[in-house]
Amino acid sequence: MGGSQPALPKPEVHPGGSPSQPGEVKGRSPILAPFLRARGLPDPPPGLFWGARGTLWAGSPRLRPAPPLPRGYKRAARGRNFLNFKGLFNSPHLLPPPALEPSPGWVLGDTGPPSPPPPPRVHKPCFVCSDRSSGYHYGVSSCEGCKGFFRRSIQKNMVYTCHRERNCQIDKVTRNRCQFCRLQKCFQVGMSKEAVRNDRKRKKEVKEDLGGDELSPELAELVRRVSRAHQETFPSLGQLGKYTTNSSADHRVQLDLGLWDKFSELATKCIIKIVEFAKRLPGFTGLSMADQITLLKAACLDILMLRICTRYTPEQDTMTFSDGLTLTRTQMHNAGFGPLTDLVFAFAGQLLPLQLDDTETGLLSAICLICGDRMELEQPRRVERLQEPLLEALRVYARRRRPRQPQRFPQMLLKITDLRGISTKGAERAITLRTEIPGPMPPLIREMLENPEIFTEVGGDATPPPPEPPAAQDSPPGPPKSP
Structure with a gap:
């Protein structure tokens, strides 16, 4: 050397x-x-x-031809993958990576000058005392003091007396001197008795509805661990330094090889982070190695789609990857999504009304992963028992976070069905994509797509893609594939 x-x-x-x-x-x-x-x-x-x-x-793991090798060396390479799920599980080196940075020269387009700071917020005055308003309460713009005074007066049926001529001036300084005139002014500016009564009734109903929805200490610990596993393997949109590229941004093409190379690199890193997320879930590593790999291969594409769709920005119609790369709808199409693009963006738009936080996204990902109806499981009942507390944790957490939206939990579960449909379309897209790219699929992506279940979720008649023929100049030798 x-x-x-x-x-x-x-x-x-x-x-x-x-x-x-x-x-x-x-x-x-x-x-x-x-x-x-x-x-x-x-x-x-x-x-x-x-x-x-x-x-x-x-040689190079992807594009550069390898130098000539002895005959026996080539024979040992046939039919063997150089990285697989089992290797990831057994690797002691699967550690959180340093912050991902864009490759030098990748940023082809400038994001432009920084946007100007937002204008200062203008606060409306309280209609009762002219103090700074905190919002609309009981029908009018009012401060916290006048809101609370009016609510207490109505709820307790208070009767006040004015010691002057019932026309006292009510402002920020004098509002506490005459309760009678203050209450009269509340009525004069439009505060509503019925709004107070309805608000009290709603709070009582919510309290009654939540009577049995308490997070037990065990569920609270489960929620904490799943949320932490998600956050430490998937940074939120606000934590990323976004950057863009001008590559094929104007019109759709069949495939932009530069974008495909970048996307496939990021997708491989995402798969590694999903494996790390799975290993952090309580009870997952207690399953047999075969079941762990079966679950991961079946759900990896589901979780990939869910994660990228939570980074959708509707104002710009863009999606952001874990290194900050932000692509438009056209660029996503050209990066390899092709006809799948509009389906993925539509699903991302359907997630927006749910307003999922990191904890809900993590629990939903865990439920996608730990699912007892996956094919070829050795112990499906054990997997079901592992999923049950995750379902209960999501139900209670979602209910307590949005108590007036009891439909959110079933809507979240329906998204799992949608994700499986998208994954099936994604696997079908991968078959056509293999004819468009120069060289083989990245190994982890290829192994994920070799899972036969994603081809039988919807149609049931499709067959998994045949294995790619090995070639010494395209793919290096490596350890035997996991069973």
């Missing part, structure tokens, strides 16, 4: 191609390499890259 690169052991290539160590050198996978560079580890030498299970492979 020449240049300034650190000396590394020379790979041993065994004649006949030993499947376990074809030129093995301790290292990390190409997807985890950025995380390790942030911790001071070097980049691999030119012409090499880090493979799974700590192996150093010749």
Whole structure:
């Protein structure tokens, strides 16, 4: 190894191609390499890259042809993936990555000068005493003091007396001197008795409705852990530094390869974060490894779609990814979504009225993932028992957060059905996309799409995509695929 690169052991290539160590050198996978560079580890030498299970492979994991390899070495590569879900689960190096930054040269368009600061808020005066109003209360603009005075007077049927001529001046300074004249002025400016009575009745009804909806200590802890798992693997829109690109922003094309490369890179990182989210869910890692992988492969596309749709900005009709990249509807189409684009944006628009917070999104993602009706589960009943407290936690949390909207919880569950339909369309889109891109699908995306369940959710007659033929120049050798 020449240049300034650190000396590394020379790979041993065994004649006949030993499947376990074809030129093995301790290292990390190409997807985890950025995380390790942030911790001071070097980049691999030119012409090499880090493979799974700590192996150093010749060539590029995606586009650059590999140099000639011995015959046995090529044979060992056939039919083997270099990164898979099982490898992610077993990896002790699956750590939270540093803040993602856009690649140099990626920002092709400037976002323009910063927007001017918003104008100062103008507060209306209280119609009763001319103090600063806090909003409309009982039909008129009023301050907190006059609102509370009027409410107490009506609820307690208070009778006041004026010691002067019943025409006292009521303002910010004198409002407490004569309660009789203050109440009369409340009526004069339009405050409504009925509004107070109706408000009291509504609060009583809400209190009665919530009588049995208390979060037990166990459910409260579950909500806390799921919410934290979601927040630590999926930054909110407000935490991201948005950036844009001018690439194919004006009109739709079949596929923009630059956008596709960026999207596939971000999608792979998102899959890794979803695996991390799953491993943090209470009870999930207690399932068998086979069931964990089955659930992840079945729900990964659902959660990907849910996450990106929660970052929809309707004013600009854009979606924002986890590194801050913000794409328009046209750019999403050109990045690979194609005919799926309008369906995804429509679903994002349907989520807006629900006003999901991070906790609700995390619980909904966990319910999508831990679902006992998935095909090929070894212990479906155990998965169902794990899902039941998640459903109850979402029901109670949503009810307490929006007590006057009891329909929100069933509406959220209906979104899971919508997500499965979109995932089926997404898998079908991936089949056509494979004929448009130069080279193979990224391995984690390909493995996710090999799940047969997403092809049988709706139609039931479709078949999963055939495995791509291995080629030494396109995909490197790696560990055996998980069963």
